Amino acid sequence: MNQVGSVSLVAALAFGIYGVVAGVIGGRLRSLRVTRSAERATLAFFLMITVAVVALETAILTDDFHTAYVAAHSNKDLPVYYKIAVLWAGQEGSLLFWTWLLSIYGGLAVLINHRKNRQLMPYVVAVVLGTGVFFTSVTFFVANPFPVLNLQTAAGLAPLHPPEGNGLNPSLQYHSMVIHPPVLYLGYVGFVVPYAFAMAALITKQLGDNWIRVTRRWAMVPWMFLGVGILLGANWAYYVLGWGGYWGWDPVENAALLPWLAGTAFLHSVMIQEKRGMLKVWNIVLVMVTFFLSIFGTFLTRSGIVSSVHAFAQSNIGIFFAVFLGIVVFFSLTLLFLRLDFLKSENKLDSVVSRESGFLFNNWILLAAVFAVLWGTIFPIISKAVEDKTVTVGPPYYNKTALPIGLLLLFLTGAGPLLAWRKTSFQSLRRNFTLPVALAVAAGAALFFAGVRDLFAWMSLVLATFVAACVLQEFYKGARTRQVIAGENFPQALYNLTMRNTRRYGGYIIHLGIVLLFVGFAGLAFKTEAKAPMQRGDLLRVKDYVLRCEGITKGETPNYLYERAELSVVKDGKALGTVKPEKRLFKASQESISHVALRPSLAQDLYVVLAGDDEDTGKALIQVFINPLVGWVWVGGFVVFLGTLLAMVTSRIEREMAGIRRPVEEAIEEKHAL
Amino acid sequence: MPLAIALATAATLAVFVAFPLLAPDTEGDQLLPVDVTPLADFKRRRMVVYENLQDLEFEFKAGKIAREDYQTLSDNYKAEAAGLMAASLEAETTSHGDAWIESEVAARRARRKSAPSPQYLCPECGFENPLPVKFCGECGAKLASRP
Numbered sequence: 024m025n026q027v028g029s030v031s032l033v034a035a036l037a038f039g040i041y042g043v044v045a046g047v048i049g050g051r052l053r054s055l056r057v058t059r060s061a062e063r064a065t066l067a068f069f070l071m072i073t074v075a076v077v078a079l080e081t082a083i084l085t086d087d088f089h090t091a092y093v094a095a096h097s098n099k100d101l102p103v104y105y106k107i108a109v110l111w112a113g114q115e116g117s118l119l120f121w122t123w124l125l126s127i128y129g130g131l132a133v134l135i136n137h138r139k140n141r142q143l144m145p146y147v148v149a150v151v152l153g154t155g156v157f158f159t160s161v162t163f164f165v166a167n168p169f170p171v172l173n174l175q176t177a178a179g180l181a182p183l184h185p186p187e188g189n190g191l192n193p194s195l196q197y198h199s200m201v202i203h204p205p206v207l208y209l210g211y212v213g214f215v216v217p218y219a220f221a222m223a224a225l226i227t228k229q230l231g232d233n234w235i236r237v238t239r240r241w242a243m244v245p246w247m248f249l250g251v252g253i254l255l256g257a258n259w260a261y262y263v264l265g266w267g268g269y270w271g272w273d274p275v276e277n278a279a280l281l282p283w284l285a286g287t288a289f290l291h292s293v294m295i296q297e298k299r300g301m302l303k304v305w306n307i308v309l310v311m312v313t314f315f316l317s318i319f320g321t322f323l324t325r326s327g328i329v330s331s332v333h334a335f336a337q338s339n340i341g342i343f344f345a346v347f348l349g350i351v352v353f354f355s356l357t358l359l360f361l362r363l364d365f366l367k368s369e370n371k372l373d374s375v376v377s378r379e380s381g382f383l384f385n386n387w388i389l390l391a392a393v394f395a396v397l398w399g400t401i402f403p404i405i406s407k408a409v410e411d412k413t414v415t416v417g418p419p420y421y422n423k424t425a426l427p428i429g430l431l432l433l434f435l436t437g438a439g440p441l442l443a444w445r446k447t448s449f450q451s452l453r454r455n456f457t458l459p460v461a462l463a464v465a466a467g468a469a470l471f472f473a474g475v476r477d478l479f480a481w482m483s484l485v486l487a488t489f490v491a492a493c494v495l496q497e498f499y500k501g502a503r504t505r506q507v508i509a510g511e512n513f514p515q516a517l518y519n520l521t522m523r524n525t526r527r528y529g530g531y532i533i534h535l536g537i538v539l540l541f542v543g544f545a546g547l548a549f550k551t552e553a554k555a556p557m558q559r560g561d562l563l564r565v566k567d568y569v570l571r572c573e574g575i576t577k578g579e580t581p582n583y584l585y586e587r588a589e590l591s592v593v594k595d596g597k598a599l600g601t602v603k604p605e606k607r608l609f610k611a612s613q614e615s616i617s618h619v620a621l622r623p624s625l626a627q628d629l630y631v632v633l634a635g636d637d638e639d640t641g642k643a644l645i646q647v648f649i650n651p652l653v654g655w656v657w658v659g660g661f662v663v664f665l666g667t668l669l670a671m672v673t674s675r676i677e678r679e680m681a682g683i684r685r686p687v688e689e690a691i692e693e694k695h696a697l
Numbered sequence: 698m699p700l701a702i703a704l705a706t707a708a709t710l711a712v713f714v715a716f717p718l719l720a721p722d723t724e725g726d727q728l729l730p731v732d733v734t735p736l737a738d739f740k741r742r743r744m745v746v747y748e749n750l751q752d753l754e755f756e757f758k759a760g761k762i763a764r765e766d767y768q769t770l771s772d773n774y775k776a777e778a779a780g781l782m783a784a785s786l787e788a789e790t791t792s793h794g795d796a797w798i799e800s801e802v803a804a805r806r807a808r809r810k811s812a813p814s815p816q817y818l819c820p821e822c823g824f825e826n827p828l829p830v831k832f833c834g835e836c837g838a839k840l841a842s843r844p
Contacts (some may be wrong), residue, residue, distance in 0.1 A: 027703040034707035038714065055727040059717035067710035074703055141729040233733045298749060300742070369742075373773075443762050444749060445770055450763035504759040 025090055028078035028169040032159060035071035038064045039156040046149030058145040062133045065148050068155055069126035076123045079116060079168050083109045088185045092116060092168040098190040098611035100581040104201055105191055111204045112191055115168035122158040124212045129155060132216050140237055146223035154215050157347050165340050190611025197263045203255035207279060210249025211317045214282060216241040218314035221307050225358045230303060230365045235293050240671055246286040247667040253279050254660040265617035265632040267648035272421045277400040278320035281393055285313040288389040291382050299379060300369025311355045318348050374446035381439040388431050395424040430482050433541055436534045437490030440497060458496060463489035480548035487538045494531045529670025536666055539659030546652025554646045556637035565647045568629060569593045575643050583607045588633045588643050604633040627651040739785035746778040
């Protein structure tokens with residue numbers, strides 16, 4: 024299997040290099056047959072990487088511990104679904120998996136554009152495969168998952184077949200960890216396609232809004248995956264790490280947030296180019312920045328250059344990523360500079376109070392967020408270089424920078440869609456803002472009198488009310504108008520309104536999801552925490568809850584040993600049942616993790632951790648968190664996901680527009696019979 | 698055995714990739730079709746302005762936009778649409794569009810010259826007929842029968 028994997032990687036590398044060359048030649052000559060060949064190379068690249076992935080998965084699933092990667096990351100008693108996840112548990116497998124996802128995106132781009140965007144495609148293929156060649160080269164030459172274990176004997180090297188592997192990192196043995204990395208990778212990797220289209224548009228000088236329209240969906244897919252991946256990671260941190268929170272501004276968390284923020288800016292500013300033919304350079308820059316940040320995120324995750332909870336991937340491959348990133352940035356900026364003349368705006372900004380300037384403002388703030396998070400993330404590297412000591416910035420830095428920016432963005436989420444394109448007068452502003460502002464003021468007063476004194480939480484909840492009112496008002500006014508115009512009943516009008524412009528109303532649903540996320544974030548301000556050594560019969564009181572220890576048991580499964588506390592929970596005099604937090608010691612790796620016991624609800628989560636044994640008393644150390652509103656983070660994420668799916672559905676307007684494509688081309692074909 | 702299958706897969710894929718280059722092509726090497734023609738681009742931009750107008754109308758009826766704003770914006774969009782329509786008509790009837798089509802046809806003919814199809818070439822005058830015909834369009838000579 025190892026030979027199969029290596030041979031497949033070499034073949035994929037050959038197809039990749041050929042595809043880059045053929046793509047460039049096909050584009051230069053405008054040759055259909057050379058381009059077809061380059062496109063086929065993309066499919067061949069995908070198939071050969073698939074063979075390599077199948078080879079590695081076979082080795083993992085058959086417990087082939089002769090393969091060094093399998094011995095390092097798997098063990099016999101690991102459940103099958105975790106064995107599948109071993110593919111992305113280590114550096115080498117992750118890179119192979121990454122390359123495979125890239126090849127899937129490339130293959131899909133080729134298949135979907137089989138008859139469309141013909142002049143762009145040769146260069147799209149060249150850029151996607153160029154990136155693929157880099158990843159395959161790193162996988163093959165630097166972090167190869169296929170070497171086998173050998174033992175040095177007097178007679179030479181003898182194959183080593185260990186009876187058991189080291190096991191999977193225990194913190195990865197959690198259900199959302201099985202899907203978190205693939206979803207996150209789908210996000211990171213997917214931005215290569217929009218970037219490739221942007222580069223192809225620059226090379227071919229086709230810088231109208233065709234590439235933007237093509238790219239929008241290709242950008243939404245990775246944007247959605249990245250967002251879902253980030254939340255799955257947060258969910259994992261919440262359930263597994265046992266510190267009571269879900270976001271710690273860890274460099275690797277930030278690394279995923281950065282392209283997501285830049286991608287968000289891009290998805291907003293494309294609308295200005297489509298609607299008004301403006302911000303052409305800006306859009307190209309945003310696609311580039313998003314792609315750069317994706318590669319930078321990979322670099323941060325994979326290089327181990329900054330310390331992180333994701334320390335499972337420290338290695339020397341950082342330098343290769345840094346060089347690749349340098350080349351990509353240089354190539355992109357040079358090309359952009361050469362094409363500036365083709366990127367002139369078709370219109371100018373009519374007024375500062377307009378949808379366009381709202382979008383522009385939103386873009387600046389998103390980029391300010393990117394900068395603030397990026398600065399905090401790379402500060403340890405910079406401080407090390409400048410002062411020769413590593414200074415890490417923690418949550419206080421982000422609370423001072425990212426939170427105000429986040430609140431400003433939340434405000435724009437509601438206010439932006441209420442502004443008209445081109446120009447909005449004070450009268451129009453008054454019509455749209457009166458109700459949301461009134462509701463927000465009322466909510467603010469109610470929260471103050473209810474005792475909310477934390478400024479961030481108060482502002483989050485007030486702005487959340489404002490934005491929710493703005494969005495719901497949009498749906499309500501739109502549906503009411505349709506009722507009058509088309510004579511439909513309200514639900515019908517609401518449905519048709521949404522389906523006619525899925526992109527706009529899908530976007531509004533995403534905004535509602537963002538509101539819910541902020542409601543969840545605001546809950547952090549009301550967190551309560553208690554810790555106590557406990558044994559059978561001991562009581563622990565936290566806020567309205569009383570926990571009674573019913574006993575501590577020890578046991579084992581084939582995979583791990585565990586210590587389990589059983590605690591009965593009473594709230595306001597009402598019995599709620601028992602919770603059973605665990606501490607698990609994994610046999611293969613001899614590493615332990617906490618298994619949090621949770622009683623979730625949308626109002627608040629009861630979060631109980633068995634933190635270990637108290638050194639003084641020998642009792643089990645029980646840590647309890649009451650986390651209000653956390654459930655809304657997951658609900659909000661799900662709403663964002665649904666809204667994104669809706670925004671990707673082809674709307675009626677788009678179908679109408681699709682009918683006017685390529686009429687002159689058809690005229691040439693018919694009249695001249697070429 | 699698995700190694701042999703992997704090698705065979707790679708070899709088959711190599712043939713698959715090379716096939717478009719090796720396969721006989723009676724039409725010669727075709728040019729990549731055009732994605733967006735100047736005329737289609739004008740038309741599409743006009744459609745975007747119509748869509749903007751439609752949105753404006755809807756938002757006005759929904760009570761989101763004051764009458765004054767509506768009037769000004771509506772006039773602006775209409776002027777923009779009229780400008781695009783005029784440019785589009787001009788391109789369609791005269792210079793731009795035709796010139797562009799001609800240049801495109803010329804490019805394709807030039808490409809075809811590099812690999813002319815023998816059955817279209819007149820044996821008498823050498824004229825390359827644009828369509829598969831029985832007689833030459835230039836001198837009227839009988840052409841070789843098509844296979």
